[in-house]
Amino acid sequence: MANYDLTTRIAPNLDRHLVFPLLEFLQDRQMYDDDHILKAKIELLNKTNMVDYAMDIHKSLYHTEEVPQDMVERRVEVVARLKSLEEAAAPLVSFLQNAAAVQELRADKQYNLQMLNEKYQIGPAQIEALYQYAKFQFECGNYSGAADYLYQYRALCTNSERSLSALWGKLAAEILMQNWDIALEELNRLKEIIDSKNFASPLNQVQSRIWLMHWSLFIFFNHDNGRTLIIDLFNQDKYLNVIQTSAPHLLRYLATAFVVNKRRRPQFKDFIKVIQQEQHSYKDPITEFLACVYVNYDFDGAQKKMRECEEVILNDPFLCKRVEESNFSTVPLRDEFLENARLFIFETYCRIHQRIDMRVLAEKLNLNYEEAERWIVNLIRGSKLDAKIDSQTGTVTMEPNHPNVYEQLIDHTKALNGRTYKLVSQLLEHAQAQAAR
DSSP states (O other): OGGGOOHHHHGGGSOHHHHHHHHHHHHHHTOSOHHHHHHHHHHHHTTSSOHHHHHHHHHHHHTOSOOOHHHHHHHHHHHHHHHHHHHHHHHHHHHHTOHHHHTTOOSOHHHHHHHHHHHHOOOHHHHHHHHHHHHHHHHTTOHHHHHHHHHHHHHHOOOHHHHHHHHHHHHHHHHHTTOHHHHHHHHHHHHHHHHHSOOSSHHHHHHHHHHHHHHHHHHHTTSTTHHHHHHHHHTSHHHHHHHHHHOGGGHHHHHHHHHHOGGGHHHHHHHHHHHHHTTTTOOOHHHHHHHHHHTSOOHHHHHHHHHHHHHHHHTOTTTSSEEEOTTSOEEEHHHHHHHHHHHHHHHHHHHHOSEEEHHHHHHHTTOOHHHHHHHHHHHHHTTSOOEEEETTTTEEEEOOOOOOHHHHHHHHHHHHHHHHHHHHHHHHHHHHHHHHO
C-alpha cells in the first residue's frame, strides 16, 4: 500500500503543522519503519517552536532521556521570544479582553484605528505585535490562542496581504482543532478572496488554488456535507484545470466523492472523460476502477480493482472516515464506496446484456450466488432496478427502458444552464484580466 501513499505529493502543499496528522496516521498504520516516521517528525519540528514535543520524540527515537544541547538552547530562545512578544502585544490583548472596551469598536476599520490610538494609545506597532504574537503561538502549537488572536487581528488589519496571511493561519488552526464548521467558513472566505483577487502573477493564483484544495481535504472528509462540497469545488472548471495540470493525484478524492455521492450523477459523465484523459499522468485503483467500468468495459478488471480500492481507502488518511447516512447513522466510507461500486458494475453490465446469468454476475460483483441474488432483489424492491429474476434458469432479465422525453429535456436544459454559466464566468474573468492590464 505504500505505493499508493500520497503523503509525499500532498505534504509540500500543506502548512508543516498539517503534515503531523498525516505522519501520525502513517505511524498507526505501520506503513513505514517507525524510526523513519519519528525522524520525519523531528525534521518538521525543527522549523517550529514546538521544542518540548521535539524533545519527547528524540527520546523515543534514540531511547534516551538525554536531549541535544541545541534543543535545550532552542527552548530557551523560544521562551524568551514568547515573553517578548507577549509584552509587545499586551496593550492590545488587554483591550480585547475588556468586554466593555470592545463594545466601542465599529465596522469601520479607520475609525477603530483612530479610536484605539487616541483613547488607548494603541497604534500600528501594537497591532503588528498581535499578529507576530498570534503567529508565534501557532508555531508553539497553541492553535486555540492563535485562532482567537488572528481573528481579532483581521478585524483591525488594513493590509490586505497580511490579512490574507492571517486567514490562512486561522484556517490551519481551525483544521488542527477539528472545528470543521468554522474551518469550512474560513475555507469559503479564502476561496472568495483567491477567486476575486488580482494576483501579481497568474501562477500565484494557481498555487493558491492548489494549496486551498489540499487543505480542504481535511474538511471535506470530516464535514457531514463534505462529499458534496468537494465536488462543488474540485469540479469547477478553474479548479479542475489546476488539478489536471498541477495536482492530478487529487483525482483520487474527487473520484471517491463521485462514487459515494448519488446526487451528482449528471456531472459524473463529464468526470469520466477527465479520468480517461489523465490516465497517462495519474492512476490508482480508484481511478482505474472507473476506467475499467466506464471506458474499457473490463468487468473482470473492475472486480480486481474494487478489492484494491478497499485497501487504498483503508490506508488513506482522508478516506478512512465514516460518512453520514440519511437516517443520521454513520457507516465507513469504504462500505458505501463498495456498495456503489457494485451498483456501477451492475448498471453498466446491464446496459450491454439484456439477460444475465446470475452466477456470472455474482462473480463480477465479487459476491457469492446467494448474496448476489439478495442484493438484486433489494435493488428491485427499492425501485432502483427494472428487472425480473428467473430462479429456475438462474438469470436476470432486464425490462426495456424507454427514456422519458420530459426527463431528457430537463437533463439537457440543466446541462445547457451549466455550460452557459461557465461561458459567462470565463468572459467575466477575461474582461477583468483585460481591465487589470
